[in-house]
Every structure is written in structure tokens, then in C-alpha cells.
Amino acid sequence: MLKQTEGSRAVAETVAYCRPEVIAAYPISPQTHIVEELSRLVKSGVLGPCEYVNVESEFAAMSMCIGASAAGARTYTATASQGLLYMVEALYNASGLGLPIVMTVANRAIGAPINIWNDHSDTMSQRDSGWIQLYARDNQEAADLHPQAFRLAEELSLPVMVCMDGFVLTHAWERIEVPEQAQVDAFLPPYEPRQVLDPDEPVSIGAMVGPEAFTEVRYLAHAKQMRALEAIPDIAREFRQAFGRDSGGLIHPYRCEFADTIVVALGSVLGTVCDVVDEMREAGVRIGALGITSFRPFPLEAVRTVLGNAQRVVVLERALAVGIGGIVSANVRTALSGIRLDGHTVVAGLGGRPITKDSLHRLFTDAIAGRLGQLEFLDLDTELVERELARMARTRRSGPSAENILRDLGSNR
């Protein structure tokens, strides 16, 4: 049903139509609206039978999901930022035990300094956790990815993270086609666990594994994710047949045919990037964009096919790998190994800084004119950071940078 609604609400309603049997949740901005709405849907009987459990921490939320999933229930939770980091130990456990938990992450920066606004620092830090990671371009896709995530998780016995940009998507009101119960039921069959805790057929899950088998277990985790490279497009194809919409899949190339310059991005910034691409194409610039939906597993072949003929690639990073620069870039470079082209890593929009069309125009023009370095920070106030660097060099105790910078900003006004 087409309605004007908030991203979080559309996600919560869609998740409810997926009929999770256990939801364990702890509130953290900007995820809160999702779990609030789900609590209401369970309490009012719209979603049932479902156990909605208010837990004391994100660590407990993921731990409870582990227990519920191992006991054979379809299980869901949502988190963000510090909350995701608080569950890290359990995240690796959920994937290691092969439990098909689905979790929405409302992407947000990680402190210190504390910052509640959007970037991808949280989920990027979990790229090696063994979870499948799907990034939504818009709220329609954020909602649509959930039935697909449950299908994928349960087909492969792997946990899936659906990543949607905090505030930018979660709190944005848009026209969204929210699926109906019957449609989701037809797409997503009831969960049939492969291995379940059952007194009639006792199994031990979570045994200690020594050096003789640990490498093999990790290899199989990798092999399973590689299988997802086929399952993800298959499920997206089925979704299109059932719902008539293009959502999910591995990648979303946009006007990449005969493009000299291709911009790679994940998540909601893709919309702005595509607008700029349209404007520049109208001005005769051969530019395109590549959205990556599936960051884990990383679709090396698909990315290589799209980018292989370009002259230059600009990767917009919504997180920073401190000490090297790009996280997505490193993966893109692996996909392009052996191909010679100009590669640029641009760190953009950290902690909620807006990524404007003007900035992107300037950025892409610079890239095409050969004025862009290998690693750039979009809209960085160089004067401000130079001043702080000078202070750090001058005094032994420069104090926390954030406070110094804020003081400078204040005194300049």
C-alpha cells in the first residue's frame, strides 16, 4: 500500500509482516523509532505470536537473539553506532554459529567525540564479522530489503544486517510502498531451522574447536558468503517478480555506459550522486555512478565489470580507516587489481556533515581535471585543522582536539 510515512515506520511495518517470533531490543538513536513501532505492533496484537523483549543492553539484545534463533524462532533486532559496537562479541558469535538473525542498523558515527548523526563508521567496523551487509539507497529499498534479508539469512543460515542511513533515511517522511501481509507471506515462507535445540533430538551447539578444525570452519564461513553472491541477485529477481520493484541485488550501476569517470558510493548519498551525474551528463561529461548494495559479501566480479573500462574511479567513503584512509576503496581496488586507472578515495559526510550537490560538482570536476589527490576529505576546513596541528606541534599538552576546534570555531564568530 502506498503511503506517506517515516522510513523507520515503513521498516517496522515490513519487519512485522515478516512475522518475527522474537524481537529483543534496546533503544539507541537513531534506531529508536523502529523498535518503538514494533513494540506497539506486538502489544496491539498486529504482530503475533511474537515475544518482544526489552533488554538491558545491546549485548543482551544480540545474546537473546542468539538463544532465540538457536531455539528455532525467526529473530530480529535493530541497533546503531555504539550499540552495534557494544554487541560486537555477540555479533561474531551469531555468524560463527550460523544463526539467521536479521538486524537493521540505523547507521551513525562512533565517538569520541560523541556524535549521533549519520555516517557508516559503525557497520564498516563490522565488515569482517561474518554478517552479510546490505546498504539501502532509500527508504523504499530499506523496507524492501527486510523480506529479502530474512529469505537470504534463512536460506544460507547466516545473519544479515540491513544498513540504512540514520536520520537521513530513518527519520525522513516519504511516499513508500509498504507491502501487504499476503504479499510477504507468499515471498517469505515460515522459518524452518536446520538445527534446533530440541530435547527429542539433543545436539550440542557452540563447542570448543581447536587448531585441527578452526581454519576449516572459517573457510566454510567464507564459502557460505560466496554463495550469497548468487543468492542475493536471485532473491532480488524473485522480489521484483512478486512486488514489481527493483530493490536489493549486489550493485546498482547508474549511467555507467561509456563513462570515463565513475563514482562509487553506498547508501542514501547515492541519490545525490545520481542527481549530480544527471546534471553533469547533460553538460556532456561522461560520468556515472555505482551503488554497492551488498558490501559483504563484496561483489568483486560485478564491480570489476562495471568499473573496468573507466579512466578514473572516485570512491565516496562514509567512514574513515584511520591510518590508511578508505575502507570501501580497499575493496574496490581488489576488484580492479591488474587494471590501470586513477583511483581516488574521498572521505565525505562524517558525523552527519551534509554532502551537497555543489561540493560533489566541485569534487567530480576536480577529479576529471586531475586536481584530486589519492585521499581527500570533502569540505575539510583546512585552516582549522592546520591551526590545531600547529598547536599540537607547539605544546606538549594540546588537549582533546574536538574541544580545541570548537573553541576556535566559537572565537571566530
Next chain:
Amino acid sequence: MSAVQQVKFYQVGSHAAGNRLLAPELRSDQADPGRCNALTSGHRACQGCGEALGARYVLDAAQRASGGKVIAVNATGCLEVFSTPYPETSWQLPWLHSLFGNAPAVAAGVAAALRAKGRTDIRVVGQGGDGGTVDIGLGCLSGMFERGDDVFYVCYDNEAYMNTGVQRSGATPPTARTATTQAVGEDPGAPFGQGKSLPLIAMAHEIPYVATATVAGLRDLEAKVHRAMGLRGARYLHVLVPCPLGWGTASCDTVRIARLAEQSGLFPVFEARDGEVTDVTPLRRRVPVEDYLRPQKRYAHLFEPEVRTDVIARLQRAADRNIARFGLLAHKEASS
């Protein structure tokens, strides 16, 4: 109990071994040759392990109480490591291990799934050592208590981190020597402090059932498991399980040492309902704390090179306080 192996039964009929001369309804679960065996023999626990003994009795009794419908959730620790070195497992019941600090939450998740599926017949037992329960898992345990999740959680307390080589935990008693509370200088071993009594913390949550027990009172342990399994909601049992390796005691002395802990008053054995103490096990033969301390190498520095009468007296005062607080001598003193 269909899928569960029956135990090999070695006991012969005597009043001492398994109460087989008693009427059937009074016999212990362990005295029944038809009982199931949750934790099979052949696991890799140390000889004389109190935790292995305690866990077997607890889970056998839990299975008996629920008609074999038990799922066990384990914290990381000795019990998990010695029972499931891949590809082997000693567990005859469905068993799940996730992490060190999350067993109560995982168990609560299993309970939530069973509830959603309408499987009220299957019961959940969570278990961990004192490290996983008193320290790193305390947050999850408190959450489980506070929500009243339908989980029976059992802590096997051997008073230190034995699995990693005997380091102190929040349950390590004052003056006990561990790898991280070495006996050096004037005030040796673990420092005196308020200590952390998890049974009292559990009671403060006003959950339906809290109890303590030791492996010296196995009939009592079984009975408490049966009582806990007869209730719903969050229930807690704290079992003292001596560790020959960490405590420096003979393997054959595990039960004797546990009994001395109880009889000295250092480990009060009691039951509580909804936050109030309802029953205590009175001391039949009170012993001075010295009798309990002396056989243990972890307290050797209290006796050599000189006897630390000051420290021992302080420990005695702690025991006396327990005895007064829980009325462990009430019956005897009234009659004498």
C-alpha cells in the same frame, strides 16, 4: 527422556549409596537406575571436580523434574571446555554455548522462542561459573531476573577463574591466594572487602526462588532443583563447588571441604522466596574456620611461616556474622 542415554549404574544397595533402602518416593534421583544422565562420564574435568559433580546432579534433577524436557545454556568456562572439545560432547541434552558473559541472556532468548512457539513443556536451565555469573555476566543476569524470564540459572561457584589458571573473581573470598592475588607481604591474598554475595543480589530482585547449596549436600541440591523447576519465572541457585586445582586440596576431599565451608558458616546454605529467606540448613556440627582453611593450599600463607591469628580471627568474625544473620545455629542454641 527417549533420546537420552541411561546411566551406567554401579551402586549397590546400601543406605549410604543413593538411599536405596528408602521408600521409592524418598530416594534420590541418583539412586534410580532408570535415571537419565545429562552429563556423561568420560569428560575432561580434573579428578575430584566439584563443578562436574554439581552440574550432573543439577541437570539430572532438572531433567527428572521436567520429564526430560530441558535445554541447557552454558557460559564459557571450565564446564563448557571440559565437556565439549570438538568433535566430542558429554551432553545428553540439547546444549548451547555462546559466550562468557551472556549465558543468562541467551537462555532468556531460548525461553522467549519457546514461549512464542507455545512450547511450555520445554524448560530452560542456564549455567555458568562464578566468573561468568558474578562478574562478566552480572548485567545479563540482572536483566534476566528483572524481566522474570522463565529461566532457572545455576552458578557453580569455585571462587576464582579456574579455567584460565586460577585468577581472582568477584566471588574470591578474602585472603585466598590466586594467581592475581598473590600472598605477598602483611595483608596477603585477596583483600578484605564487602565481597559480592550474588544470592543476596538475586534476592533483591524479588524473584520467586533463590537458593544456595554445596556438593556436600547432594540430596539437598536435588531437592532445591526440584523446587526451582516446580516454579516459573527467573530462579537462581548458587552452588559451592570446590576446585582441587585452584584450592589446593586433595581430589578425594572435594565433598569434605564443601561440608567444612558449610559447617564453618562461611558458606550459608539457605532458601529464599520472593526476596525473603524462608529456610536455612542449620549447622549440625559447627566447626571453626581454621578447620576449613587449613587443608587448602590457597590459605597456606595463613599458617606458614607463622599462624596469622589476626587474619583467621577476622575470617571467623565473617563466619560468625553469617551464622547470626541467617540463624544457622538458631535451632541448636534454643535446645542447648
